[in-house]
Amino acid sequence: MEIVRSQRRNGSDGSGSAASLPLYKSAPSIEFRLEEFGQYAIDRLRVLQAISDGLSRGKKPEEMENLVSEQWRANMKHQDADKTLRKDIISHFVLRLVYCREEEMRRWFLSMETALFRYRFRLQNAEAQKSIMNELQLQYNVLGNAEYETIKDKLTEAARSVNFTSNPETVFYKVPFEDVPELVASRRVFILKGFAFVPRNQVVSLVCTIFRSNISKALALTNRKWRAMIQDQEKDRIAPMVEALGNVYLGPDYSKPKDCAEISLKDINQLASTSFPLCMRHLFGKLREDHHLKHQGRMQLGLFLKGVGLKLEDALAFWRAEFSQKVGAERFDKEYAYSIRHNYGKEGKRTDYTPYSCQKIIMSTPSTGDHHGCPYRHFSEENLRAALNKMGVGGRAMDDIMDKVRNRHYQLACTLTFEATHGTSCETGINHPNQYFVESRKFFESKNKQSQPTA
Amino acid sequence: MTKEKEEHREDPMQIDSNRVPTGSLLTDYLRIYYGKFFPYTDMFKWLAYGNDGKHPGCDSSYFGRREFSFTIKSDRDEIYLRFQSFFNASEMETSIKAKCPTKIDIGAVYTVDPAKRHAYAQSGFNPIERELVFDIDISDYDDVRYCCSGADTCLNCWPLMTIAIKVIDTALREDFGFSHILWVYSGRRGVHCWVCDSRARRLSKEQRSAIADYFHVYKGGENSLKKVTFSGPLHPFLARAYTDVLKNEFEKWVSTQKLFEHEERFHKILQLIPDESVVSELAEKWQGNSVRWEHLKHMLQSGSKKTQGLRRCIEEIVFSYTYPRLDIQVTKGMNHLLKAPFCVHPGTGRICIPIDPKKCEEFDPTSVPTVAQLIEELNANASIGADNYVEKTSLAASVHLFRTCFLEPLIKTCKDELENAYNTKIQQTKDSLNW
Numbered sequence: 001m002e003i004v005r006s007q008r009r010n011g012s013d014g015s016g017s018a019a020s021l022p023l024y025k026s027a028p029s030i031e032f033r034l035e036e037f038g039q040y041a042i043d044r045l046r047v048l049q050a051i052s053d054g055l056s057r058g059k060k061p062e063e064m065e066n067l068v069s070e071q072w073r074a075n076m077k078h079q080d081a082d083k084t085l086r087k088d089i090i091s092h093f094v095l096r097l098v099y100c101r102e103e104e105m106r107r108w109f110l111s112m113e114t115a116l117f118r119y120r121f122r123l124q125n126a127e128a129q130k131s132i133m134n135e136l137q138l139q140y141n142v143l144g145n146a147e148y149e150t151i152k153d154k155l156t157e158a159a160r161s162v163n164f165t166s167n168p169e170t171v172f173y174k175v176p177f178e179d180v181p182e183l184v185a186s187r188r189v190f191i192l193k194g195f196a197f198v199p200r201n202q203v204v205s206l207v208c209t210i211f212r213s214n215i216s217k218a219l220a221l222t223n224r225k226w227r228a229m230i231q232d233q234e235k236d237r238i239a240p241m242v243e244a245l246g247n248v249y250l251g252p253d254y255s256k257p258k259d260c261a262e263i264s265l266k267d268i269n270q271l272a273s274t275s276f277p278l279c280m281r282h283l284f285g286k287l288r289e290d291h292h293l294k295h296q297g298r299m300q301l302g303l304f305l306k307g308v309g310l311k312l313e314d315a316l317a318f319w320r321a322e323f324s325q326k327v328g329a330e331r332f333d334k335e336y337a338y339s340i341r342h343n344y345g346k347e348g349k350r351t352d353y354t355p356y357s358c359q360k361i362i363m364s365t366p367s368t369g370d371h372h373g374c375p376y377r378h379f380s381e382e383n384l385r386a387a388l389n390k391m392g393v394g395g396r397a398m399d400d401i402m403d404k405v406r407n408r409h410y411q412l413a414c415t416l417t418f419e420a421t422h423g424t425s426c427e428t429g430i431n432h433p434n435q436y437f438v439e440s441r442k443f444f445e446s447k448n449k450q451s452q453p454t455a
Numbered sequence: 456m457t458k459e460k461e462e463h464r465e466d467p468m469q470i471d472s473n474r475v476p477t478g479s480l481l482t483d484y485l486r487i488y489y490g491k492f493f494p495y496t497d498m499f500k501w502l503a504y505g506n507d508g509k510h511p512g513c514d515s516s517y518f519g520r521r522e523f524s525f526t527i528k529s530d531r532d533e534i535y536l537r538f539q540s541f542f543n544a545s546e547m548e549t550s551i552k553a554k555c556p557t558k559i560d561i562g563a564v565y566t567v568d569p570a571k572r573h574a575y576a577q578s579g580f581n582p583i584e585r586e587l588v589f590d591i592d593i594s595d596y597d598d599v600r601y602c603c604s605g606a607d608t609c610l611n612c613w614p615l616m617t618i619a620i621k622v623i624d625t626a627l628r629e630d631f632g633f634s635h636i637l638w639v640y641s642g643r644r645g646v647h648c649w650v651c652d653s654r655a656r657r658l659s660k661e662q663r664s665a666i667a668d669y670f671h672v673y674k675g676g677e678n679s680l681k682k683v684t685f686s687g688p689l690h691p692f693l694a695r696a697y698t699d700v701l702k703n704e705f706e707k708w709v710s711t712q713k714l715f716e717h718e719e720r721f722h723k724i725l726q727l728i729p730d731e732s733v734v735s736e737l738a739e740k741w742q743g744n745s746v747r748w749e750h751l752k753h754m755l756q757s758g759s760k761k762t763q764g765l766r767r768c769i770e771e772i773v774f775s776y777t778y779p780r781l782d783i784q785v786t787k788g789m790n791h792l793l794k795a796p797f798c799v800h801p802g803t804g805r806i807c808i809p810i811d812p813k814k815c816e817e818f819d820p821t822s823v824p825t826v827a828q829l830i831e832e833l834n835a836n837a838s839i840g841a842d843n844y845v846e847k848t849s850l851a852a853s854v855h856l857f858r859t860c861f862l863e864p865l866i867k868t869c870k871d872e873l874e875n876a877y878n879t880k881i882q883q884t885k886d887s888l889n890w
Contacts, residue, residue, distance in 0.1 A: 154691045161690040177631060178658065181665030187690040194632025194654070 020085060021120050021128065023135060023211065024096075024218070028089050036087075037094055037238070041245050043075040044091035048112040053429065055115060061122075068119035097230075097238075098245045100222040104363065105246065110219060114212040121204055129203065136210050143172040143197060151190065155197055158190035164199070171200045180206050246363075263309045265318055271308075275440035277414055277433045278375045278387060279361060280304050286371045291326035296364065296372040298336075300356055302343050307355035307434040312344045357432045358411050376401075376410040393420045475804045476827060478530050484826045485555045485799060491845055492829060493551065493797055494854050499544035501862055502561070504653070505869030512877030518543060522562030522569040524792050525554055528801065537562075537792075538569040557801045560792035564656075582790045587633075587650035587658060587666065590785040590793065591619045594644055599776045601712050601720065606644050606802065608820055611711050616646050617815045618704050619779035622696045623648060623670065624812040630692055631666070635865045637857075638810040640823060642800025646810065647793060651865055653872060660789050667786035672778050681727055683774040685767035696778070697770060705773040706748075715747040727772050728755070730765055796857070799826045808853035811860055824849040 032040075050071045054064055076091070078084040092113070099109035121129065148155075155172065159165065177196045182205050183189045189196045198206060231239055263271060272284045283301040287293050293301065298319075305315060319340055323332040338347060345352035358374065366373040375384060381402065388398060397420035404413040415430045422443050430436050476484045499518065500507065506517040523539040536554075541547035551559065563582035565572070572580040593615060597604045600612040608616075620638055627633045627650060635651040658666075672693065673682050689697065708714065715721045721741070725734050733754060741747050755768045785791050798807045804825040810818050832848040845851065 157688065157691045157694060160688045161693075163687060177665075178654075178662050181662050185665040185668035187669055187692065190691055191630045192632075193629070 020081060021117070021124060021132060022085065022089055022092075023132070024089065024092050024215065027093050030086060030090060032086075032090055034237070034241075036090065038241055038245065040087050040091040041094040041098065043087070044095055045245075046075045047071040047116065048095075048109075051112050051115050051119075052108070061119075064115070065119050065122055068116060069123060072120070094245070096219065096222050097226065098242050100219045100226055101242075101246070102363070106216075106219045106223070110212065110216055113215055114208055117211050118204060118208045121207060126200070129207075133203065133207060136207060141174050143174050147174070148172065151192060151197065154190045154192070155199075158188075158197075159199065162188050164201070173198045173200070173203060173206070175206060179209060181209070265310075265314050268310075268318070271437075274444065275437050277430065277436040278391065278417060279373070280433055280437075281391070282375055282387065283371050287322050291322045294370055294372075296366070296370060298339070299343070300361060300364075300372040302340060303353055303355040304433050304437075306344060306353075308437050312341065312346065315340055315344070355432070355434050358414070358430060361433070362410055374410050374414075376405050376413040377408075381405075388417065391417065391421055393417060474827065475802070475825075477801075481528070481557065481801060482555055484804075484830060485557065486552075487830050487833070488799055488826050489552050489555060491833060492848075492850055494857070495544050495548040495551075497854065497857060497862060498795070498797070499547065500866060501651075504651075504656075505866060505873050510870070510873055510877070512873045512880070516568070517564065519568050520566070521564045522790075522792070523547075523795075524560040524562060525551075525556035526558040526560075527554055528557045538572065540568050540570045557799075559795040559798050561795045562792045563790045584656040585789050587655040587663060588785060588791070588793050589623060589648035589650075589670075590641075590645065590782045591616065591647075591779060592641075592645040592782065595780040595782075598723075599712075601717075608644050610819065610821065613818075613820055614704065614707070614711075615777065616820075617818070618700055618777050620646060620648075620810065620812050620815045621700050622779050623781075624815075625695070625699070626670070626692055629695075630669075635861065635868065636812070637796070637861045638812050638815070639796040639807050640805070640810055640818070640820060641794065642798065642805045642807045642823075643803045647796075647807075649793075649796075653869070660787065663789065664787045667781065667783045670779065670781055670786075671783055672774060673780050681729075681771070681775075683771045683778065685771055685774075687767075689767075689770065693774075697773065701773050701777045705777050708776060709748050721747060724751070724772055727775060728765070728768055733765070797853075806850065806853070808850075809857045809861065811856055824853075 047068070050067060051064070054067045059067065076084060076087055078087065095109065099105040121132065124132070159170075174195050175198055177184050177191050177194055180189065180196050180198060180202075183196060183198065183202055184191060189198055189202065191197070234242075272281060276284060280301060283293060283297050286297070287301065302315065302319070305318075310318070316337060319336060320329060320332050323336055327335075341347045343353050361372070362374040362377055364373050366378055375387060379387065384405065385398065385402070388394075388401065393401065397416060401413045401416045401420070404410075404416060411430050414436065415426050418426050418430060418436060418439065422440065424443055426439060428435075428439075430439075502521055503518045506513045506515065508515050519540055519542045521540060522537070523541070525536045525539055527534045527536065536556075539550065541550060562569075563585035566579060566581050566583055567575055569580075593600075593603075593608050593612060594605055596612070596615050600615065602611040603609050624636060624638070627636055627648075633650050633652045633655055635655075637649040637651065639647045639649070641647050669692070685693075688694075713720065714724065725737065728734050737747075737751060737754065740750065752769055755765055785793065794807060796807050796809060799805070800807060804827055805820075805823045806826065806829070808823060829848050829850055833844050836844040836847050
């Protein structure tokens, strides 16, 4: 019997071969189908979203490595390594198109893709890492023996200060300090006369800086090309998909309120003050105050109320009651009632619109006279503090929230607000205003049950 | 204030060199200072970095793309003028003499002339070069000095600044490989550092941030008790700072500040020790003893206590008291405006003169010339008919230091770099013409 050795590349799951961690240098000339366009992008987006969540929860590097490994396996991996690679490349470039279009989106995409690359790189073996460095044209010199001898004590000292035992076998690279800012900042490497001496295991930092810079330039370029011609050329084919992908939200959609959690108009004020997230409280308050809201505000609040369980008839009554104080009942019926029915899927092409997720709300850009958007992002520090004060948030909680805001973790800020106003923790984190509402109702319901006398 | 009438000259001002001038008196003094003393040509030579128009490879727009800002104080209010720029030394001189600013700040070099920034799209106006700068203020050490506080300083606590200069200057030269470094007395309570190598000027925000973090050891806000924590052996930079500078300076500090003679002072040190049993044992034994520091060191170093966190306790204490405390934001930003050398400090009247890092121990902030003193000297020189009046005043030494220790080596390097860049370009053009 002949034993045939399979000609597999090292690493049975494709993680060993260098070719399995592409650098996305240029758009591939692979042919693929339009359906793959959307689906591949969404799968990759799940991975990036999971990374985003993990990072903002402060997961440690080892935990992130596991997370990336799992997420990749769950969403992107295919039995056939070639197919995985293909999907990897296609999904990256599709998402590049989607996320090149706005500054905030570019920043987010860049950070997540760099993080993804970082953890995948760490999971590669030494061979693979070396060949990636070659591809990046890292001509950094391996530290020669003569020079090594003169500084080896310092190298050891530096290594010990970060709990790393170097031995004579450890390979060091000599790179200009400008290229490894993270390592310099945390004093993880020895530097001398402007050069940093980076041990092989720290090379990740080096590689990621270059990766990040390449993708950043590519994004800017893609943005220009998109605006200049692609958007137009593809307006019937890819452009609509790109738009849609930009608003993708990957959680429960809250369009059908569960458990007959309908609310009635008479409860709405009470509910607004106890269970609405800040964005909706603000819109609700402004509506009561001005008896008017501009279009985006009506959409954001209106769909939220639908998700919360407000029936169409009640919704119409609610909006009419407010708007008629400003524009009159007749004008309301003529100009505004239609769009409310439209939201509930009773007009036009009868799409039952889904309430906006946090991601979508954060990405929106209110301008003068608008009150929609995410207050944690769009309010000035002063106004945000005042608004949170009104909700009963103060002291330490306020500082924690403002800290999250400064670091642009708007959803975490909202989660902390929930925790502060309810006095309980919210493990899952807030991703959707309706989720905030549902969690809040759950909390109050269980509190009520506890305070009722037992039978 | 009486005016002496001299026969054939204009009335020289009668001045009291012990008074710090304010208001219109300050303006009068400044007028004379800017008229006779401020070293325009040297400042221009510095900031032009070789682009003085004499070499074909020069960028004649370079100096004009630098932002300056003026603070102009009158009796009633203070005006702050940003985005000032000058085409050359003479324009700068004219403008300063005309406006008599109480403070001149130097900003970044931008992509275009800052005064004309509105003619460009917002994205076309960006800082592209800027010295790497550091700002150290002695008032940031108020919690560890007992002789002075706030804006005051004396010869007892000034050594903290000397320490900062030594530690940072060494690191900038040894670790980062920079060589064109200018240290300047800020006029009252601190020092500024300007790193002018072209490599430094081209650093990005991220790289400046990294360098600032490299130096950031003393951390923690109002609420943390312990601002320095070492979890393991020290990085070579910190080890060197400790061995070469901090260790001995702390010993001196213990004695000049009488750290172990007053209970609230040594209590602060005890608070940095993360072991209750050690602290209470010491507190008990110290009821009447004065060799406390030796005792403390012995106890912490003997290794008889195995508590985690004690191994580096001595170093942590020493660093907490003496390690440089930088204003990190000043270093991280690319367009942070920093006061120019040779300004007059309006609060003290002292001139912001350069400090030689190799002789920083000899620097005495209490004997830095004041503007009043300089004018008095000027008058005295004039009245004895000396020529080159300014050269014979106390400012001459500082200008000389600026030129010999900093400016001349810098210009030489800049000229070499310009020459090389120019030759490379010529060569490239030649190569591309080769058929």
